[in-house]
Amino acid sequence: MRLVGTSAPRAEGEAKLTGRARYVDDLPLTDFLWGLTVRSTIPYGRILSVDFDAGADWSGVTIVTAKDVPGKNVVVLLEQDQPILAADRVMHREEPIVLLAHRDRDRLWELASRVRIEYERWEPVLDIDASLALEQRLFKDDNVFKAIRIDKGDVEAAFARAARVFERTYETGLQEQAYIENQGMVATWDAAAGRLEVVGSMQCPYYVLKGLCPIMGLAPEKVVVEQAATGGAFGGKEDYPTILAAHASLLSYKSGKTVKMIYDRVEDLVATTKRHPCRTRIRTALDASGSILAMDVDATMDGGAYCTLSPVVLSRGTIHAGGPYNFENIRVESRVVATNTPPNGAFRGFGAPQTIFAMERHMDNLARELGRAPHELREEYLLRPGQTTAFSQNVGDDVYALDIQREAVARTRFEERRRECEEFNRSSRWERRGIGLATFLHGAGFTGNGEVVLDSRLKVDVTADGFVQIYSANTEMGQGKDTTFSQIAADSMGLPMARVRIITPNTARVPNSGPTVASRTAMVVGYLVQEACGAVRKALEAHAGRTWRDPDDFASLAAAHHRERGALEGWSRYEPPPGKVWDDKVYRGAAYGAYAWACYVAAVRVRLDTLEVTVESFDAFQEVGRVLNPVIAEGQIEGGVVQGIGYALCEEVKMRDGVMANANFTNYIIPTFADVPEVKVHFAERPYPFGPFGAKGIGELPMDGPGPALASALTHALGVEVNRIPATPEHLLELLGNE
Amino acid sequence: MRARLAGFSLERPGTLDEALGMLAASKERLTLLAGGTDLYVYLNAGVARPGRWLDLWGLDELRGIHEVGDHVVLGALTTYTELRASELIRGALPLLAQAAATVGAVAIQNRGTLGGNIANGSPAGDSLPPLLAYDAEIGLRSARGRRFVPFDRFYTGYRASVAAPDELIEQIRIPLGAGSSSRACRFVKVGTRAAQAISKVVAAFVLGRAGDGTVDHCRAAFGSVAPTPVRLRRLEQHVIGKRIDPALIRTSSDVLLSEIAPIDDIRSTARYRRFVARTAWQRFMEEVPGL
Structure with a gap:
């Protein structure tokens, strides 16, 4: 074990420092449209009409509304309450209603101002107290998305015998993730192949895949999601990228062109998720x-x-x-x-x-x-x-x-x-x-049982010229995951870090090793890296009848395996630690x-x-x-x-x-x-x-x-x-x- | 960028006379561009006024910091970096150098100009209270000629000034003795964080005392407590001729509070601004050297 525990230099550091790393806004594209979102200007109400100012030049503009959604107009997460585009009512300010795309980015904001949306305004519920008072019923009967209760011991009995009670109330506010790179996505619908490709800034490519399929009415094998270099996320790119990916996809689906959507800072701040107050x-x-x-x-x-x-x-x-x-x-x-x-x-x-x-x-x-x-x-x-x-x-x-x-x-x-x-x-x-x-x-x-449900899988293979490649859906977003995974793999294989490659997270190429969230990547998925490397190592050693002396020796053993037995790969799958039970x-x-x-x-x-x-x-x-x-x-x-x-x-x-x-x-x-x-x-x-x-x-x-x-x-x-x-x-x- | 650039034209006069000629000839009000540290932000946000922009950046006639007679004369395009670096400013008008050091980041200080800060007219402009406290005059220039306006009569309301559509700010003129080292002075900026911050309250104080210890000169200027930067003339009058003691600090603070009208906005609250304006003054008075 030589690398784990040392401050090995960042695997992706040089690409980022020299500007070689490609963020979504840097991807070279030809023949594409820019997309923009037209959003609600009231917090709550009914959409009465959506009109396009006849005085504006709408030629060459792709317009998408809820009617254009080919699949289900819903963002599938835990509930199915959120539309990808508001159709008849708006539930919050800045809710997406209309999507526009045009070749000329310069024209889009002006065009957006010429979309006239009339509303019937309803009295909004803007804070916890108004929600609990049921001033409006926004979700089911009680406005409660979820309630939880934990009990240990006998609290009532303890309060009954208390000499006194000390009570205080504490409050925390909204917080913005403030990643450096705003949200951005590029979508390409290939009508001939019936295939959708999305690349962008995100934490969880498989979340985006899962979200896109029902909206686009596509089977998972017809959708490919790839992560571009991502400039920070902090959770802000866990669930939101699904929405932006769907918007770009809807515009691409209708226009037949590649569509690129990049939020500016103001749009990113007003429209995307924040920490719960x-x-x-x-x-x-x-x-x-x-x-x-x-x-x-x-x-x-x-x-x-x-x-x-x-x-x-x-x-x-x-x-x-x-x-x-x-x-x-x-x-x-x-x-x-x-x-x-x-x-x-x-x-x-x-x-x-x-x-x-x-x-x-x-x-x-x-x-x-x-x-x-x-x-x-x-x-x-x-x-x-x-x-x-x-x-x-x-x-x-x-x-x-x-x-x-x-x-x-x-x-x-x-x-x-x-x-x-x-x-x-x-x-x-x-x-x-x-x-x-x-x-x-x-x-x-x-x-709880979340990791069991995720059922994460990870693959490692060894190329014929002796490189270890890690296939995981987990994303580098500035936290150093490419480096720590490389260290784990290198030590597991007894090789230098230069012999380890990280495969770009792309849902067509990497297995679903789960989302890059919840402090799980190094601990849970890193362990899968170690285990998959162990499997590969065992297979190679079994084939060679010995272990390797150095990287060159490893390469020759790998080449022999490829020649004599074919590809060399190892898989790992999440197993819960023994004895951990959650009800x-x-x-x-x-x-x-x-x-x-x-x-x-x-x-x-x-x-x-x-x-x-x-x-x-x-x-x-x-x-x-x-x-x-x-x-x-x-x-x-x-x-x-x-x-x-x-x-x-x-x-x-x-x-x-x-x-x-x-x-x-x-x-x-x-x-x-x-x-x-x-x-x-x-x-x-x-x-x-x-x-x-x-x-x-x-x-x-x-x-x-x-x-x-x-x-x-x-x-x-x-x-x-x-x-x-x-x-x-x-x-x-x-x-x-x-x- | 949210602005549609097709709606804008940028013209670059080669000389001041050419610029004045363009201003004189134009029927529409031209937007004057200096360092761009405010206007480019408006372009990006899509709130810039479309039309003709006149880029003054290349006009060297509007640069330079000079001693002329008993005045310091600053070209309108003097940058914050130049203010910070100038020995003359640091020695004779230190509040201006201190204010310049608190503006934005280094890149902003390299581009942002004194004339631009005045013309933009934000009540939070950091260089503005020092200019008020130093009795600055604004030299306005047009094809019709040149005139000087005392800075405390320059603004007529929120982001509105006496400058005519064909006039530009040519220079800022400050009496050499305004920042005399025999006077106590202080620049106070209370921003939203330690650096790269816009002021919640900004202030400049200059105070002189006669041989008997009574106040014989006082300037108290504030930003972000009213629609324009303001000089508190009643406060100044209140302390003139008096000795600084706890009673004067108390009564003058009351006068101060009666003379400002801060508001709640997205950066702070009226209540906080009143609190800070008062304590800034109190602390300055308590700490006047030799008290």
């Missing part, structure tokens, strides 16, 4: 001595106008709501509701950052209330080996919560710095300082195969004259099984922490009348390097037997901690509870209540 109320039953008897958690997420992936987001959020704690009695009730806003969707963390924010802030508030240090109160309840989570999973020995928090507290001098801040605050005229921490876990891979009906059991455990410590300085916040230090401690590539792993953590700092302090989607009003990067404020400190990343490693070389998933983990750690640091600095993020200066002013 969430409101969580937590009640805690305390006995006379201040011990926690029970936790009662109630979380509501805003799913937007259509169901999309909301039930799964809610599921992960609900499971993570109890945090890394062993509460004897805990109940989590949750729901995700419909509103007349653009559908919310996948975003790094997938529901967990919202509920973890609530639980970690609550533990901090409880500690304040009880006059105890935040880490001390947590220590009492952090999971020990053999204890059970809120969803009754006995974590066995795979638990590191206490260790990681103790390490973080000691190495950041947490207690001492808390006192230093308090001393500073007594004497400073214009500044306040504070320090806070958050302790949490994040489950890697699909929830989806009662939400109990092994929710995930493995958890990463973390404790993040943040220190802040607040200017009292502006309430601007400077993050003075940020320390991220986590146990991740095994670090496959230190630079990539640290990059994941640093990037996630910066994204989390934005979530906590400045990223605010300002909705007006159901649409994002600050839809550009001038006014939707993500942090720059001037806004973040050096993020210090500390890894603890305890190999996980069912991850490649022991690795667990870490992609989403760093998104969970910054919100609560920073809000707790602000609470420490200012002496007022910060229970809502983003904690903008404007919000802090509201909390402090002075003019």
Whole structure:
């Protein structure tokens, strides 16, 4: 084993740095049309008419409406409530109604303004309260896309004997994924062959394939989906690319030409999915001595106008709501509701950052209330080996919560710095300082039986000239997957990385190894890489009667195999780790195969004259099984922490009348390097037997901690509870209540 | 880009006279393009006004920072980078150099111009409060001649000014003593983040005191608290002739709040802007050297 554990250079780095990498907008095309989407301008109502201004020149324009959909006008996900083009009613602002395509991109926006859509306006439901009050019925009878309940112990009995109850409500806002590359797709319908080809920016080629077939009325073998180089995604390219792919396909189907659609930043911001806003109320039953008897958690997420992936987001959020704690009695009730806003969707963390924010802030508030240090109160309840989570999973020995928090507290001098801040605050005229921490876990891979349902398969083959090729549907989107897969394959085969090739994810060429989401790629699919390599290795060694000495020797053995036995390939298929049982009906059991455990410590300085916040230090401690590539792993953590700092302090989607009003990067404020400190990343490693070389998933983990750690640091600095993020200066002013 | 470029024409005069001639001859109002840091954004967003654009970037007559008599004269095409780099500006008019350093990113500072910031007329323009605090005058030029307008009488409303359709901003003139080092001064920008930010509140203060410690000169100028950048004349009058003490800081803050009219918008709230405007002034007054 020579490569795993080293910072091998990025496999795709040179192509990206030299500009050779082709993003969808760079693909050379001939004889193609540009596509554009005409969207609703009201949040809720009936479409009365769609007219095309007779004064405009419509020659050469391909027009597609719901009537042109050859298959079913539905985006097939968990429910079938979302049309690919609105036909008779609109459920949210910026909902696609008409598609236009023309050779001249320059003309499209003007043409779009000449499409006249008349509506009957209905009173929209724009927030959680209006939805729960059933001001309109948007989804089934109760506006609830999904409700979940988790029960452990006897919460009612615990509250009945409580000496007192401590209750708070926590809120998190919408967040934009803010990938560098906007969404984009190219579709080519070959009428003669009856075949559709789509290439674009995406996380999950097989999701796009699955979504396209019913809309286009095509069998899966008539559709090919390929990923172009993808400039960031963060969940924003998990489900949405299906919609854009379908739009480009519909235009291509009607025009007979290749159609290219690239969103500009404004369209991308107003129309595509965001992180679900969430409101969580937590009640805690305390006995006379201040011990926690029970936790009662109630979380509501805003799913937007259509169901999309909301039930799964809610599921992960609900499971993570109890945090890394062993509460004897805990109940989590949750729901995700419909509103007349653009559908919310996948975003790094997938529901967990919202509920973890609530639980970690609550533990901090409880500690304040009880006059105890935040880490001390947590220590009492952090999971020990053999204890059970809120969803009754006995974590066995795979638990590191206490260790990681103790390490973080000691190495950041947490207690001492808390006192230093308090001393500073007594004497400073214009500044306040504070320090806070958050302790949490994040489950890697699909929830519950999700990985079994996915039934991922992966192929590795060896060419006659001795190259190992990995065939997987998992996408490189900036996270370094091509590199870590190459490291795993190289070490599994005893070869250098230069002998490993990654096959471009294309549904005609690669098996379905599942989506590139849920912190599953390195851990779950990386393990499949290792296993498929093992199969190939065994076959080649069996044929040769020996193993190879070096890459040249390997090449000669591979050539011999090709000559004498034919192609050399190995397959792997997902097998659940033994003994992991999940009951989806009662939400109990092994929710995930493995958890990463973390404790993040943040220190802040607040200017009292502006309430601007400077993050003075940020320390991220986590146990991740095994670090496959230190630079990539640290990059994941640093990037996630910066994204989390934005979530906590400045990223605010300002909705007006159901649409994002600050839809550009001038006014939707993500942090720059001037806004973040050096993020210090500390890894603890305890190999996980069912991850490649022991690795667990870490992609989403760093998104969970910054919100609560920073809000707790602000609470420490200012002496007022910060229970809502983003904690903008404007919000802090509201909390402090002075003019 | 959402603009349809067929609706635009770009003309490049070779000299200032040629530009003035084109302005004089045109029946429609021409759009004047300097560094393009605002106009290109409008093009991309599809909100730029179609028609004839006049590209002034090549007019060297509109460049340069010079001492002329008892004034500093800045060409309208002076960039933020030039403001930051100029020894003259850094020494004599430091608030202007500080403001320039907070604008956008380096690329924006290389292209964005002082004249453009004035002409664009955003109430959040970072260079505008320093110009007010330094008693700047705007030199307008047309084929008809040249005239100077005190900057605090330049704007007539939100993004509207006294400049006639045939006039362009030729230069900005500032009295050399406006930023005298014997006076306390401060530039305050409260943006949406630490860099690459548009101001929620921007301010410039200049304050001089007589030998007996009473205030004998005061300029307090704010951006983003009204439809135009504003000088708070009642606040200035309130502190003139008085000694700085906690009572004056308190009463002057009340005057300040009565003189601004910030709004809620997508960048901030009226409440926050009032809070920050007041604390910026308070902190400046508390920290006047030698107090």
